[in-house]
Amino acid sequence: MSGLDPSPRAAELLARLRAFMAEHLYPNDALYYEQVAQGDRWAPVPLIEELKPVARAAGLWNLFLPESGHGAGLSNLDYAPLCEEMGRVYWSPAVFNCAAPDTGNMETLERFGTEEHKERWLKPLLEGEIHSAFAMTEPAVASSDATNIETRIVRDGDDYVINGRKWWISGMGAADCAIMILLGKTDPDAPKHRQQSMILVPRDTPGVTVLRPLTVLGYDDAPHGHMEILFEDVRVPASNLLLGEGRGFEIAQARLGPGRIHHCMRMIGMAERALEAMCRRVKGRVAFGKPLAEQGVIIERIANARIMIDQARLLTLQAAHRMDTVGNKAAKAEIAMIKVVAPSMAAQVIDWAMQAHGGLGISQDSFLANYYAHARKIRFADGPDEVHRHQLGKLELAKYA
Structure with a gap:
């Protein structure tokens, strides 16, 4: 597989990851699901919270971030065998702070967020202190064509006001989900691919209502979850918009x-x-x-x-x-x-x-x-x-x- 082999550093990390999973994850696979089933299914799982500092101490933290001072700085090629290994245990990415949609949101905030965004949201995400969601898909339109997205983001003075309905919002079920990145329409009259924008919406903003968890062939994937959400006159500061209008x-x-x-x-x-x-x-x-x-x-x-x-x-x-x-x-x-x-x-x-x-x-x-x-x-x-x-x-x- 010449040219596609992991670097010596990635190979060493892979060996450490395999040893960590053999010691801490495979033996606790059943325990994880037992803990999810006990009490509040959407609360942080004690096993994951116990293992996160252990993984971090082992140098197995934020492995997904390329060319970054915050993570391992691995290339996509070097991350591939590590991500594959984590995929063997469904819940393991969360232990290493490498779970979606947090990974994509962290990369987005790092690349496109302001210093204020990074301090308020990226830093606690990198530390594994909070979780996040990415709100794009909608029930009323064919969201496979994202130009159909109808949720409105309307400027009102120093704020934007958001109205719409989203579903399949993964990660929103977690009790410690604190922030979401939302794709919505700021200008219906702009050229097709300049109508949409992305904006940061704190989970506790008034007007954000989680309607229900959706199931995947019967699984609700607690505590991660795939939620249907209603946005009713949700008001956030204009500074929460990423890059500017039409850059979604x-x-x-x-x-x-x-x-x-x-x-x-x-x-x-x-x-x-x-x-x-x-x-x-x-x-x-x-x-x-x-x-x-x-x-x-x-x-x-x-x-x-x-x-x-x-x-x-x-x-x-x-x-x-x-x-x-x-x-x-x-x-x-x-x-x-x-x-x-x-x-x-x-x-x-x-x-x-x-x-x-x-x-x-x-x-x-x-x-x-x-x-x-x-x-x-x-x-x-x-x-x-x-x-x-x-x-x-x-x-x-x-x-x-």
Whole structure:
């Protein structure tokens, strides 16, 4: 894999991360879900709060931030195997302060926030003291085309007033979610991609009402959550606007590239863990007179899973390398390709693992059903498959203009 191997520093961090997860995360996987189920499901989980300072002391903190004095300063290529490793345990990114949407919001604040924004919001996010949300998707319009977003952001003196309804706002369920970045329309008469702006909305601003948590194939993903929110005459200072009116799409393009590839990195980790579980299961189960591991269909699925995971990993690393060398905008084709490939690959591998586990695979006694729901969800997150395929097709056709 010449040219796509992690640097010596990243390899050393990966070894430390694997050791940390083996000691602190895998043994506590069941405990995490037990604690979530106890008491207030939206409160901070004691296990995560206990492990965060341990991870920070181990130098495994803010690993996602590239070229920054606040994090590890890793390239996208070097972060890829670390993010993949974290993806193996669904809740582990929060332990290392590497969970979405906080990661994208921190990068946005670092790149586009004022010094006041950074002091008030970025600093506590980097310290893991608060959580955040990103409010874009709306129930009344096809949000896969973000130019449809209708939530209004209207200037009124020294303030902006926000009215609208959002849903699938991940992270908003957490009791310690303190800030959200909202995409809304400031000028309906401006050119198509200059109508939208991004603005900071503190969680406790009057007029912000969480209507309900949405479920993903039955999972509410507490304490993270995916909330439907109503904004009624929500008033925030004009200084909360990022960059200026009409700059929303510019910020979104800078934010979504890393977010998309991070999802893909975690998908590969989930698929790897599912394949491992499948192999262990079929080695120890007998049906129709011989081990499941000797059944032809099982052997074929294991082989295909290995091929699909490695293909997705290579495409992810190639996209990360391109982002590092030519920038996110020039790497948009590679980012789109892996965003289509990785979630579908993970869902298929996890599905095969569920099938090999029988009834256990779809029960609460296995991580597989939760992983499957998450993989299916990621086919929508940060743009549905159809949008990425459409963009890819146009980019390919443009070569023959």
